[in-house]
Amino acid sequence: MSVAWTAISEDRLPVVVDAVRTPFVHSGGAYAELRNFELGAVPLRAVLARTGLAAGDIGMVTLGCVVQDVEATNVAREAMLTAGYPSLTPASTVSMAGISPEASVAGLCDMIALGRLDFAVGGGTENFSDLPIRMSRNVRKRAVKLGAARTTRDRLRIVAGLRPWDLIPEVPSSKDLTTGLTMGAACEAMAGRFGVTREAADTYAERSHHRAAAAWDAGWFDEEVVPVEAPDGRMVTQDDGIRADTSVDRLARLKPAFDPANGIITAGNASGLTDGATALLLASAGAADRRGLTARAIVRDYEFTGVADMASEMLMGPAVAIPRLLRRQGLTPADIAAFEVHEAFAVQILANQAGLADADYAQTVADLAAPIGEIPLDKLNIHGGSLALGNPFAATGGRLIATAIRRIRASGERYAVIATCAGGGLGAAMLLENPAAT
Numbered sequence: 001m002s003v004a005w006t007a008i009s010e011d012r013l014p015v016v017v018d019a020v021r022t023p024f025v026h027s028g029g030a031y032a033e034l035r036n037f038e039l040g041a042v043p044l045r046a047v048l049a050r051t052g053l054a055a056g057d058i059g060m061v062t063l064g065c066v067v068q069d070v071e072a073t074n075v076a077r078e079a080m081l082t083a084g085y086p087s088l089t090p091a092s093t094v095s096m097a098g099i100s101p102e103a104s105v106a107g108l109c110d111m112i113a114l115g116r117l118d119f120a121v122g123g124g125t126e127n128f129s130d131l132p133i134r135m136s137r138n139v140r141k142r143a144v145k146l147g148a149a150r151t152t153r154d155r156l157r158i159v160a161g162l163r164p165w166d167l168i169p170e171v172p173s174s175k176d177l178t179t180g181l182t183m184g185a186a187c188e189a190m191a192g193r194f195g196v197t198r199e200a201a202d203t204y205a206e207r208s209h210h211r212a213a214a215a216w217d218a219g220w221f222d223e224e225v226v227p228v229e230a231p232d233g234r235m236v237t238q239d240d241g242i243r244a245d246t247s248v249d250r251l252a253r254l255k256p257a258f259d260p261a262n263g264i265i266t267a268g269n270a271s272g273l274t275d276g277a278t279a280l281l282l283a284s285a286g287a288a289d290r291r292g293l294t295a296r297a298i299v300r301d302y303e304f305t306g307v308a309d310m311a312s313e314m315l316m317g318p319a320v321a322i323p324r325l326l327r328r329q330g331l332t333p334a335d336i337a338a339f340e341v342h343e344a345f346a347v348q349i350l351a352n353q354a355g356l357a358d359a360d361y362a363q364t365v366a367d368l369a370a371p372i373g374e375i376p377l378d379k380l381n382i383h384g385g386s387l388a389l390g391n392p393f394a395a396t397g398g399r400l401i402a403t404a405i406r407r408i409r410a411s412g413e414r415y416a417v418i419a420t421c422a423g424g425g426l427g428a429a430m431l432l433e434n435p436a437a438t
């Protein structure tokens with residue numbers, strides 16, 4: 001369990017100065033010809049252009065990335081160099097499954113609080129359009145041996161050990177190594193454990209799409225989304241996964257995607273594979289103030305966690321992390337004006353809601369005498385969520401932060417909480433505070 005920041009001077013409080021993202025688009029679509037770091041470079045440029053800071057002001061760039069390029073393993077470095085940041089600035093890539101962007105932001109906030117940095121850029125980039133597909137283990141092993149072989153006979157013997165099926169490439173999947181379950185299958189297990197029905201999942205999915213469509217129509221995302229020029233010259237300006245015309249009736253007709261016989265997860269109530277990138281300009285409150293920049297939110301605290309049971313709770317991270325975070329800060333859900341929680345699957349959101357309201361679960365995972373209860377729907381993802389907007393794994397956390405901050409700034413209220421589940425049975429929650437409301 002993380003320990004709260006307790007003795008940070010006002011000057012060193014980590015704050016978010018700006019948070020931007022690219023439009024999130026279907027994998028294999030508009031960003032298909034972009035490398036991951038090229039996509040990541042877009043918001044990295046934008047945060048500088050929008051805040052007026054020079055690239056040389058940035059002390060460190062850290063980006064999350066889940067599915068990494070074998071050629072550009074430190075994608076943050078390539079992205080910042082592509083964006084024109086000076087090579088003297090260090091950059092690192094963090095990978096913590098779906099909470100990689102939160103790991104990026106939290107690490108930088110710690111460094112800011114300690115006085116190691118004044119300005120930093122965090123976030124994440126994910127491009128599933130260009131997957132690091134590799135050859136099978138047998139091919140890889142023999143390729144290494146081949147390099148060391150001296151005679152033609154040795155080489156032939158090595159190659160002769162290959163079987164036709166060894167030539168089938170290995171494509172990265174969402175399968176968890178420990179449990180052997182894909183994220184979809186793991187979430188089906190959560191539906192059973194926490195009593196989520198197909199009808200409830202479809203109803204929630206419809207809400208996400210309708211809310212996201214309404215938010216785009218109302219111009220809500222205009223401030224947080226920066227356009228991307230695709231290599232073919234097309235300007236990508238909007239998320240492309242939102243289905244304004246979806247309905248519970250249409251969703252009910254879709255076939256289960258992960259368990260044909262008994263499953264309730266379909267293409268309609270799952271988030272799809274998506275490409276996108278986010279960048280957040282972080283600073284110490286004092287440095288931001290001295291440069292005349294508005295601190296949009298204080299990053300007050302965060303919590304990283306695992307789940308108790310990998311097989312039946314894989315994506316329950318929010319239901320563990322949120323209660324722990326609030327308890328440490330002496331807050332209740334009533335104190336939180338805005339919740340932005342990642343929607344990997346509608347079932348996952350609903351199972352987390354059930355977990356938050358379950359006394360036994362609260363006792364087991366957070367040692368709480370009473371559960372904190374479900375997040376009220378009028379506070380949860382009111383502008384839609386990942387089901388509609390898409391889920392480029394390492395970019396989603398930054399999107400949640402961007403939207404959460406804008407929600408509390410728009411309403412003038414004090415606190416927002418973001419939370420994300422992740423593969424590997426991980427979870428994160430973060431408490432953001434509106435400085436204008438304190």
Ligand SMILES: CC(=O)SCCNC(=O)CCNC(=O)[C@H](O)C(C)(C)COP(=O)(O)OP(=O)(O)OC[C@H]1O[C@@H](n2cnc3c(N)ncnc32)[C@H](O)[C@@H]1OP(=O)(O)O
Nearest residue numbers: 098174183243246257267268270271272273344421422423
């Ligand atoms: C921490 C985490 O985030 S864990 C989560 C990690 N992410 C994942 O595991 C990804 C999960 N999602 C997936 O794997 C895929 O999106 C899947 C398997 C669920 C679906 O993939 P696909 O079958 O390619 O979806 P596709 O977009 O083609 O939709 C299938 C059908 O459903 C329909 N459909 C999809 N969404 C909707 C909707 N909201 N309303 C109505 N119809 C819909 C499509 O029109 C399509 O219909 P068609 O076959 O008549 O053309």
